Amino acid sequence: MTTTELTHRVRVLASPGDRHDEILTPAALDFIGTLAAAFHERRQWLLKERRRQALRLASGSPLDFPLATSAVRSDASWRVAPPAHGLTDRRVEITGPPDRRMTVNALNSGAQVWMADFEDATAPTWENVIGGQLSLLDAIERRIDFTTEEGKEYRLTDPDRLPTIVVRPRGWHLDEEHLEFDGRPVPAPLVDFGLYFFHCAQRQIDAGQGPYFYLPKLENRYEARLWNDIFVAAQEILGIPRGTVRATVLIETITAAFEMEEILYELREHSSGLNAGRWDYLFSLIKTFGHRTDFLLPDRASVTMTAPFMRAYTELLVRTCHRRGAHAIGGMAAQVPSKDPAVHEAALAKVRLDKEREAEDGFDGSWVAHPALVPLCREIFNGVLGDRPDQRNRSRDDVEVTAAELLSVRRISGPPTAEGVRTNIAVALRYYDAWLRGQGAVALDGLMEDAATAEIARVQIWQWLRHRVIDRETVTRVLDEEIARLGADYPWARIDEVRELFERTALQPELPLFFTPDAYSRHLVRRAERRA
Template identity: 85%
Template sequence: MSTSALTHRVRVLAEPGHRHDEILTPAALDFVGSLVAAFGERRRELLKERRRQAIRLSAGAPLDFPLVTSAVRADPSWRVAPPAPGLTDRRVEITGPPERRMAVNALNSGAQVWMADFEDATSPTWDNIVGGQLTLLDAVERRIDFTTDEGKEYRLGDHGRLATIVVRPRGWHLTEEHLEFDGRPVPAALVDFGLYFFHCARRQIDAGHGPYFYLPKLENRYEARLWNDIFVHAQELLGLPRGTIRATVLIETITAAVEMEEILHELREHSAGLNAGRWDYLFSLIKTFGHRTDFRLPDRAKVTMTAPFMRAYTELLVRTCHRRGAHAIGGMAAQVPSRDPAAREAALATVRLDKEREAEDGFDGSWVAHPGLVPVCREVFDGVLGDRPHQIDRTRDEVDVTAADLLSVRRIAAPPTPEGIRTNISVALRYFAAWLRGQGAVAVDGLMEDAATAEIARVQIWQWLRHRAVDRGTVLRHLDDEAAALGAAHPWAPVDEARALFERTALAAELPLFFTPDAYTRHLVRRAEAGS
């Protein structure tokens, strides 16, 4: 790759760590720098447009399918690229952070795909980010076996199929403050994408797969177009054919929900389909319309996938994907199987019902958060798919969803319950404490919680306070109780910092759009005294 056009190399502002030099090579940093030089300004402009759109919607502008792209939606002729090697059968996908133990368990789990998550399941400490890249490199090289200090061995299977690796980089709104280009932090998405692509793209192709990605939190077709242009540029730089990269987009914002076809169209030569990111989708609804009383959601546990507006969202996703020859991937089963037989059976029964609904609706596969859920998810999809790798031929032409259907939240309106209020405070506080200590996926009360579920927990409290469905004194009393319980159970937990984070992001007059940027800068950034 030629980097002669670069005038500013990416600078590392963090202390060197174990094996970091294997990832942060001059050539890899130059590659990331070339992406920032070419696309950094477009990213900044698109983030400004996000803010402008949020202001328009807050002021009462209607949200609908774009009139200007009606020809794209009406044209029956275009389809996305056919499935890439390793992505034809996706009936079970397991997700988790790119951490060594998780990687071995996920690759061996029997799932078709492992989604290595730098976004919601990773606390973005510098060691976690670079360590995650090392995990992926070692996994691709099949040298990831290791033994813990306690003597437990983790080994890749000697026979059978390992899960296909798909990487989820961080979203457009985040930066990596341990890297600097032209005096500014580097966009985190370009760090995660660029380092993995530079080190592993060719290796994955040689292994019979390719560099595959999940794209989080897109809000419109222009953000998909930016990714597509990045893919074209990256492939040209490394001399790879166009279309080698494949990407699945998570539809987890309400503004993306009305542009599903446009997003597929923008990415069509690199598209691997769409995924229903249910918790971030609810989070997006509150961020976008939380000031309106008709968008006040009930307890998180009561907002099931059978709610009319959630049914509209998932059925539209399946119809859109299959009409264009793309995979439709269902949402997360977050249960952590218990050692108690009765509790375990209850959790598996809940997962089974959820996956049966998805498979019967036409989804081609679905997500689980724990290896113990792979068998039940596989069994359900085996029962519908049989020997077929997917059901893309089931086009769901009978589905007719309007923008009003996607926004029909008022049909499930209900006041929050005392248990729902306590649960949200507990989940957010406990997750924040773990995240601040570098853990991004946390088992809480039998569920694997990540940043998405913490976000929905804290913004629900904000919404209920705004609309006086709960009073501030009640929230503070529960916060006192949960903080005391957390400190008693885990004396090492950063309770004060977690509580302050909750107060800044859930109790403020204006809702912070994400908890992560401020918390990252305050608590996780550790720069060296002098950048290298």
């Protein structure tokens, strides 16, 4: 089948922007429409299954490794596809939104991989969504250089030696309301995946690499199977050999941690491994078990990667990946450089300890949020890997992880501190304000905050209130104070909208699963209906 035969038209419900016609071509929209027609019902069923599973767990059903797939876990013979070109060495991966400035900085960073993040690091305004696709297209075509209005130049320093681009589309829980198919919004992940795949898959193949992806917030093997079927269909439609796509899955939900092998198995012809998405993992844990007192967590800063349940999660991830020939990629170093030498050195010391632990545990690479951290991360992994591209040969057969160990939160429980309460409220408010203004990755107090860390901040406040370890009067007082500080520091801040969003997502009796869907519909959607 060729794209000229497609007839599943998608309507654009947004005003045209500069160069949008290069991305929103009739053929590209037909391609997205074909995917939406084929997979909409399964996506809806899987979202309903998420809700059913949440209700089962809330009612006391135990979370364990599934009995139905024990044969997959016990069969030692199967492996994932071998590493694809450009993904053999992944010792340093840098992440960030695909705006033009970040695109140039990431491609100049010296990392092996750049994850262009349409999800947690991008506020999904229409301009950001289509502008990100233009940045990727221009980067592949080596025409990304630009000069700002202030005269600052952004140029690729070595266009022949750039990191491999891996795209993270938005999660299944999100829609793209500026595109309509069959009277309903197009699923956001199909938009991000589909536009990039349509315009850039063959270009990447011609350049000696391929269309590579990170898959966020999967909760079970069925969601991995859905993505695999989408890859198969997309490759068939555009005449691209089956198995060309590669995808790394972020294990960032507690339920996915119990199905790591199954997720690899479902994606095995397209798999490039798993990633320890630790911030979203903490968010998922709180969201899933927030109704239970034995899952109360202390301040976010106190929940380190050395906590027993986090150690169990990461060690199981490495063992699972290496047993199946897949890459295991470590978590985010969120620190950003400081002009204060003492603060800067303290931040680098934390990053060093974190990356040394990952490299020694068997991870094949890790994430950083800022180009300044690339040399340190590379140095640490070079020290362990040497000339080898990875350490997949380390089977970690010494690791045995039980369901109880993955859920052993009680051993680090403790009351929140006054500082922890204030930090969570301040981070949520400041991130919400930036997000509402179109910025998805924000440096706050020496850390790069994104949607995942904002989610942790607001669900911790909700959990602490629910179990009365803090009182509403304290939260209201701190909220008033931090709102006043936000307005004083940023006179342009959208104070009323920020406060309303925080109250809706952190202070209501029922916890919203994510802050982004409702906030997106209320604040970021700008429809101006027209036909493409």
